[in-house]
Amino acid sequence: MSVMYVNTRNPEEKVSASRAILKGLANEGGLFVPTEIPKLSVPFEKLVGMSYQEIAYEVMRLFFTDFTEEELKHCIASAYDDKFDTDVIAPLTYADGAYYLELYHGKTIAFKDMALSILPHLMTTAAAKNKMDKEIVILTATSGDTGKAALAGFADVKGTRIIVFYPKNGVSPIQEKQMVTQKGDNTFVVGIHGNFDEAQTGVKKMLSNPELAKVMDRNGFCFSSANSINIGRLVPQIVYYVYAYVKLLENERIKAGDAINIVVPTGNFGNILAAFYARDMGLPVHKLICASNENKVLYDFFRTGTYDKNREFILTSSPSMDILISSNLERLIYRIVGDDAARNKALMQALSSEGKYSVSKEEMEKISCFYGNFTSEEDTLRVIADLYRETGYVLDTHTAVASGVYASYKEETKDPTVTVIASTASPFKFTRSVMQAIAPEFKEEDDFALADELSRRSSVPVPQAVEEIRHAEVRHKTECDVQDMEKCVREFLNLKD
């Protein structure tokens, strides 16, 4: 069986996995989706005892059907190695009634490392496979974490360059310092005077501009994307949900076939969509719990069937979720409208012209496995403080949003199902907010002094990712207005018309 990838806005465009990875975004602004979601071919009992890398292979081989076994195993081995600070890659930690799946043990201490450690390998393999002779230019919009993880993944990778746009005033101080100190001659980081949605829209515009593509081609370049619109990001994210289930089985916390709940702190809807795909593959999941911060556009959508981004954009303490246009929701919409590209396209056009669209009640019923809720700013800090006081375990702000939503869900439903919460970042990435929660009396302006104090109080060493930037030189100082993003790219690549 060969899974292909079809454009959510045009059924005529259907490509192989390697082509979809190389291209990133489909034509007309559409996204690539698998023509079918393959079923796990190995029973869960057989996965027990397997390493993260082995489970990764069992999942990815079903989606990346034009990669050979050797190619895929090589990509997996190159990605999930000692760049991670633990052999198990994604530890599962129990605290106060839930299992936290720690996805932040990679190089840049956020869950984006889980997929961005492997994407450069998938992409260079795909390029060789398709006899690509152009230099690949990765264009990335970031709400803070994708940028650094993509930079770390692609820095000095031959045949690639990477350009990252981040909202100048919309990321945490540690996030910004991580990006602007990035080494590698093929890297370029730009702070834009705007928010993440504007960065993402600007990038998508460039990726789907046929005129610009021709200019790129003449200059020996082609664009791709490291955002979760690339299926090369999405598929590796399915792995850790299967892995978490297997670990629960292994430790006899559940029996084979028992359903679990999965809670995901959500922004662009990539991580939770991967959990939805895992469920489609046969992973027993009862509820997919979608957690939002005060930018609660998804909560409103799950309640009403109307997606409406016409609202105030709020800067919160969980900046990687400060998003009003959740790109990957399009993949779910495409599914619930019955893989109808024309209807999906009309809805997405309504989103871009009027800022909203609605789906019917019957269509919403197809995704009744989702539950949505949100956590306020005040509650986010309280969740961190309470859990720390009771257990000594420290959450970052994003994971705290998820934990807060799970508490609301439990109170509402009394559902006793075993629950896994995706823990998406190390608390050391959002030290200032975390310290404000657990030690409000500790007044300190310097982020590294805050990190040292957090380390003392949590008995967790300051991660290497933070140590690395303590004294690192700032290498990227470019800023630009939203409308000048293309100009920036043209200058960096020295494009000639």
Ligand SMILES: *Cc1c(COP(=O)(O)O)cnc(C)c1O
């Ligand atoms: C990116 C990110 C999220 C949101 O993930 P999506 O896939 O965009 O929904 C949540 N938490 C952290 C720490 C992130 O970096």
